[in-house]
Amino acid sequence: MDTSGRSVQIRHRRLLDRTFYVGLILKGLNGLAELISGTALLFTGPAKIASWISVLTQHELSEDPQDFIARSLVSLSERLDVSATLFAAFYLLIHGLVKVVLVWAVLKNRLWAYPWLIGFLIAFILYQAYELIVNFSWVLLALTVFDVVIILLTWREYQLHRLPDLQNQNE
Numbered sequence: 001m002d003t004s005g006r007s008v009q010i011r012h013r014r015l016l017d018r019t020f021y022v023g024l025i026l027k028g029l030n031g032l033a034e035l036i037s038g039t040a041l042l043f044t045g046p047a048k049i050a051s052w053i054s055v056l057t058q059h060e061l062s063e064d065p066q067d068f069i070a071r072s073l074v075s076l077s078e079r080l081d082v083s084a085t086l087f088a089a090f091y092l093l094i095h096g097l098v099k100v101v102l103v104w105a106v107l108k109n110r111l112w113a114y115p116w117l118i119g120f121l122i123a124f125i126l127y128q129a130y131e132l133i134v135n136f137s138w139v140l141l142a143l144t145v146f147d148v149v150i151i152l153l154t155w156r157e158y159q160l161h162r163l164p165d166l167q168n169q170n171e
Contacts, residue, residue, distance in 0.1 A: 020153040024103050027150060031099025038092030046080035053077040095124065106154070114158035121147050121154075 041049075054077070057070035064070075098120050105113030128144045131137075 016153065016156065020150075020157055021107075023146070023150045023153060024106060026146075027099055028103035028107075031096040031103060034092040034096030035100065036096075038089045038096055041085055041089035041092065044085075046077075046082060046085050049080055049085065050077040106157075109161065111158075111161060114154055114161070118151050118154050118158070121151050125151075 053073050057067075057073055060067050060070040061074070102113050102117040102120060106117055125144055125147050128140055128147070132140055132144065
């Protein structure tokens, strides 16, 4: 292979590496946001959430009573009850904790964390797929696609990190 082909290959690998680390950091920040949101939900009742949503959407709905996002938020807040709030809180707390711990472990190059991260993301994708079928959302679809990309990049990185360990075991 000539040097220009090798240079393109190296640049491609660096781009994938950067994409992987940026994606991991975004996953970690998302996990942190889920931990904060889950904690807030745990200590906030449905009435308070409905009140906040009402305040946040009041201006937008006065300007455009048909605003899709504002009307959806108000509708969601009207259907909230204690069990739904608790479910959402625990889901966010578990989801966020798993993400933060596994992302931290992968960033620390803990080989065991790669398959666990892949496995948990697959489990969450299955749940998200169910939710997409029951109640389609473009945001959830985008998050699901992002999770699939992270799985593929994590698998690639796992293979790259595992290869030297396998070679050392064979020697």
